Amino acid sequence: METVEINLEEQFQARIDADISIEPKDWMPDAYRKTLIRQISQHAHSELVGMLPEGNWITRAPSLKRKSILLSKVQDEAGHGLYLYSAAETLGTTRDQMLADLHSGKAKYSSIFNYPTLSWADMGTVGWLVDGAAILNQVPLCRTSYGPYARAMVRVCKEESFHQRQGFEIMQTLCEGTPVQKEMAQEALNRWWWPTLMMFGPKDADSPNTAQSMNWRIKRFTNDELRQKFVDMMVPQAEFLGLTVPDPALKWNETKQGYDFGDVNWEEFWNVVKGNGMCNKDRLGARVKAHEEGAWVREAALAHAKKRAERAEAA
Amino acid sequence: MQVAPSETSALNNYVPELRQQLFHYVLQLADTSLILGHRLSEWCGHGPVLEQDLAMANIALDLLGETRSLYQYAAELEGKGGTEDDLAFLRIATEYRNPLLVEQPNGDFAATVARQFLFDNFHYHFLRELHASTDERLAAIAEKAVKEAAYHLKWTSEWLIRLGDGTEESRQRLDQALASLWRYSGELTTPTATEKALQAAGIIPDYAGLLPKMEAHLNHVFQEATVPVPQGVFMMTGGKEGRHSEHLGYILAELQYMQRTYPGMKW
Numbered sequence: 001m002e003t004v005e006i007n008l009e010e011q012f013q014a015r016i017d018a019d020i021s022i023e024p025k026d027w028m029p030d031a032y033r034k035t036l037i038r039q040i041s042q043h044a045h046s047e048l049v050g051m052l053p054e055g056n057w058i059t060r061a062p063s064l065k066r067k068s069i070l071l072s073k074v075q076d077e078a079g080h081g082l083y084l085y086s087a088a089e090t091l092g093t094t095r096d097q098m099l100a101d102l103h104s105g106k107a108k109y110s111s112i113f114n115y116p117t118l119s120w121a122d123m124g125t126v127g128w129l130v131d132g133a134a135i136l137n138q139v140p141l142c143r144t145s146y147g148p149y150a151r152a153m154v155r156v157c158k159e160e161s162f163h164q165r166q167g168f169e170i171m172q173t174l175c176e177g178t179p180v181q182k183e184m185a186q187e188a189l190n191r192w193w194w195p196t197l198m199m200f201g202p203k204d205a206d207s208p209n210t211a212q213s214m215n216w217r218i219k220r221f222t223n224d225e226l227r228q229k230f231v232d233m234m235v236p237q238a239e240f241l242g243l244t245v246p247d248p249a250l251k252w253n254e255t256k257q258g259y260d261f262g263d264v265n266w267e268e269f270w271n272v273v274k275g276n277g278m279c280n281k282d283r284l285g286a287r288v289k290a291h292e293e294g295a296w297v298r299e300a301a302l303a304h305a306k307k308r309a310e311r312a313e314a315a
Numbered sequence: 316m317q318v319a320p321s322e323t324s325a326l327n328n329y330v331p332e333l334r335q336q337l338f339h340y341v342l343q344l345a346d347t348s349l350i351l352g353h354r355l356s357e358w359c360g361h362g363p364v365l366e367q368d369l370a371m372a373n374i375a376l377d378l379l380g381e382t383r384s385l386y387q388y389a390a391e392l393e394g395k396g397g398t399e400d401d402l403a404f405l406r407i408a409t410e411y412r413n414p415l416l417v418e419q420p421n422g423d424f425a426a427t428v429a430r431q432f433l434f435d436n437f438h439y440h441f442l443r444e445l446h447a448s449t450d451e452r453l454a455a456i457a458e459k460a461v462k463e464a465a466y467h468l469k470w471t472s473e474w475l476i477r478l479g480d481g482t483e484e485s486r487q488r489l490d491q492a493l494a495s496l497w498r499y500s501g502e503l504t505t506p507t508a509t510e511k512a513l514q515a516a517g518i519i520p521d522y523a524g525l526l527p528k529m530e531a532h533l534n535h536v537f538q539e540a541t542v543p544v545p546q547g548v549f550m551m552t553g554g555k556e557g558r559h560s561e562h563l564g565y566i567l568a569e570l571q572y573m574q575r576t577y578p579g580m581k582w
Contacts, residue, residue: 048365055359062573062582063400064349064383068376074359075372081365120573120582170582178580286361294363296488297424300481307480 016217021147024090032216035209036146037091038107039218041098044084045109047077048102049283053117054126062120069166070123076159083152090148103288111269114277115195121174121181121188127167129189129196129234135160136230137200140220168237175241182242189238190246197261198269200227206266232258333516336509337450338392340519342402343412343509343555345385349403351417351434352378353566355427363424370470374431377463384456404574408563415554416499418563425478425488429496432471432536437503439464440528444520453518472536479540486542493545501550504529510555 008027015022022028051074058074061067085095101107112130117123138160141153174185201207201223213219221229231250238245249262271277329337355375362368386399416434421427442464445457478485504522506514513519537544553559573582 048360051360051368058356058359059353059569060572062404062577062580064379064386064403066582068379068383071356071359071372071376071379075369075376078365078369078372082369085365173582177582178577180577181580290361290363294424296482296484297363297367297478300485301477303485304477304481 013215016145016215019143019145019217021150022145023147031212032218033091035213035216035218036149037088037093040084040088040091040149040152041093041101042108042110044081044088044098045102045107046113047081047084049109049113049287051077051081052283052286053113053115053279054123056117057120057123060120061123066123066170073127073163073166076163080156080159083155087146087148087152099291103284103291105275105284108273109283110199111272111277112195112199113283114272114280115192116278118191119184119188121171121184122192124167124170124174124185125188125192127163128171128237129167129192130199131160131164131167132234133196133199133230135164136226136233143217143220145217171241171243175243185241186243189243193246194264194268195272197227197230197264198272200224200230202266202269228258231261235259333512333518334392336512337518338389339412339509340513341385341389341392341453345382345389345402346411346413347417348378348385349382349570350411350413350563350566351431352376352382353570354417354419354421355431357421358427367424371427374463374467374470377460377467381456381460381463384459388452388456400574404571408559408567409557411559411563411567412555412557413563414499414502415551415560416496416502418554418560418566419496419499420562422492422495423488425485426492426496428471428474428478429489429492431467432475433496433500434503435464435468435471436529436533437500437525439468440525440532441520441522444525448519449517468532472532475536475542476540479537479542489540489542493542497545497548498551502552502554505550505552507555 009029012022012026012028012032015026022032054070054077055074058067058070061070085098088098089095098107102109112133117126135157138153138157142150142157144150144153171185174181204210204222204224207223210219210222214222235245235250247262249260251260252258253260272280275281352375355371355378358368358371359375360368362371382403383399386402389402390397390399416430419426419430421430439461442457442461446454446461448454448457475489478489480486504526506522510519510522514521534544
C-alpha cells in the first residue's frame with residue numbers, strides 16, 4: 001500500500017515538473033487539493049467581497065459614462081466569482097460549503113477589501129493599483145498546475161487588464177483636471193499604496209507554504225518577487241501621472257535595476273487579516289446579511305423547480 | 316450605447332412647440348430608465364445569490380445605456396449645447412419626469428421583482444411600437460433597447476412566477492409587494508398632455524393600443540404565478556409631470572453629489 005502511494009506521489013510530481021496540467025479526475029496529494037481549495041475559494045471570495053468597496057460608488061459616480069464603466073466592472077467581478085467557485089467545485093467542495101466558510105470567518109478574502117472607499121478617486125486607485133497588483137498575481141496563475149484554475153484565470157485576466165486600464169484612465173483624468181481633482185488623486189494614492197503592497201502577502205521569510213506551492217507550481221513567483229515587480233511597474237506610472245508615492249525610502253537601485261522601498265507595516269497587515277481592519281465587520285456583515293435575507297428567495301426557487309418537475313412528471 | 320446623431324435638419328422639421336414637447340418627453344424616458352437603473356444598482360453586492368446579483372447589475376447597465384442615448388438626444392433637442400451629464404446631474408426633483416413606480420424603494424427581492432415586472436411589461440411592449448416611430452432617432456433607440464427589454468421581461472416574469480408559486484413565504488412577500496406597488500402601475504399608460512400631443516403627431520404609440528398585449532402577458536404570468544390580478548385600486552399619478560414621492564429627493568442627493576460638489580469638471 002505504502003509503495004503505491006509513493007509511486008502516485010512521484011508520478012504526480014513528474015507530471016508537475018513536465019508542466020502537464022492536473023485535471024479534476026487525476027490523482028493528487030490531499031495537501032495539494034486542500035491548498036487549491038483554500039486558494040481558489042479565497043480568490044472567489046475576494047471577487048465577491050470586492051464588489052462592495054466599488055459598489056459603494058455606483059450610485060454616486062460623477063458622470064453617466066463612469067457609472068456605466070463601474071457597473072460593468074462590478075458585474076465582471078461577479079462573473080469572476082462564478083468562474084472561480086466552479087473551478088473550486090471541481091476539487092470536490094461545494095459553493096454552499098465555501099460560502100459557509102466565508103460567512104463563519106473560517107475562509108479569508110483579500111485584505112485589501114477591508115479598506116474603505118472614501119472618494120471618487122478611490123475608484124481610479126482601486127482599478128489602477130489594486131487591479132494592477134491582482135494582475136501581477138494572476139497572470140502567472142494562467143500557467144498554474146491545476147487546469148481548471150489556470151483556465152479560469154485566462155478569462156479573468158483578460159477582463160482584469162481592461163479594468164486596470166480604466167482605473168488608470170480615471171487617475172489620468174483627475175491628474176489632468178483641476179487642482180482639487182489632482183489633490184483627490186494624491187490623497188487616494190496615499191491611502192491605498194501600502195495596503196496594495198500588502199496584497200502580495202507576508203515576506204517570503206514569513207510565508208511557510210510558499211516552497212511547497214512553488215514545487216507544485218501552484219505559485220510561480222514568491223510574494224517578495226511579485227511585490228518588487230509591482231513597485232518597479234507602478235513607480236514610473238505614478239511619475240507619469242505627476243503623483244508622489246508615499247514612501248520616503250523609495251529609491252532607484254542601479255545595481256539591482258529595481259527600486260528599493262520601505263518596509264510594509266506588518267502589524268497593520270496582520271491586524272487586518274485577523275479582522276481588525278476598518279471595514280472587516282461591515283464587509284462580512286453585508287455578505288452575511290445578503291445571504292440570510294436571500295434565503296427565502298433561494299428556497300422559493302427550489303420549491304418552484306420541484307413543483308415544476310412534479311407537474312412535468314404527472315403530465 | 317451610442318446611436319448616431321440624426322441630421323440636424325431632421326430636428327428642424329419639428330415646429331418649436333412640438334420640438335419642446337419632444338424634448339420634455341425624451342427627458343421623461345431618460346429619467347425613467349436612469350432612476351430605475353439607479354434603484355437596481357443599489358442591489359450591487361447585496362443580492363440573494365450571485366447569479367441574481369449579476370442579473371440585476373446587468374439590467375441596471377442596460378437601462379443606463381438607454382438613459383445615455385436618450386439624454387444625448389434630449390440635449391440635441393434642447394439645442395443649448397448641454398450634455399447627458401448636465402441633464403442627469405443638474406436638474407432638481409420637480410424637473411424630473413420619471414413615473415412614480417421607478418423611484419419606489421427596492422424593499423425586499425419580491426418588491427424589486429414586482430416593480431421591475433410592472434415596468435418591463437410596459438417597457439417591452441412600448442418599445443416594440445416605438446420602433447415604428449416617425450422620429451428616426453427614437454425609432455433607432457427603441458430598436459436597440461427592445462432587445463434588452465425582452466430579456467428583462469423574461470427575467471422578471473420568471474421570477475414573479477417562482478415567487479408566486481414558490482413557498483408560502485415567497486407568496487406572502489409577493490402579495491405584499493403587489494399590494495403596495497400596483498397603485499403606481501397605471502401611470503405608465505396614462506398619457507400626460509405632452510404624451511397625447513406626441514401620440515397625435517404619430518411620434519409615440521397610443522397607449523390604448525398597448526393595453527391588450529400588456530394585459531395578456533400580465534394575465535398569463537399572474538396565472539402561472541397563481542397570483543390574482545389586483546382590482547379596483549386607485550392609481551397614483553404625477554411623476555411624469557414632476558410631482559414625485561419623497562423618495563426621489565434622496566436618490567438625486569446621492570446621484571448628483573459629485574457634480575453638485577465639484578461643478579464644471581471633467582471626470
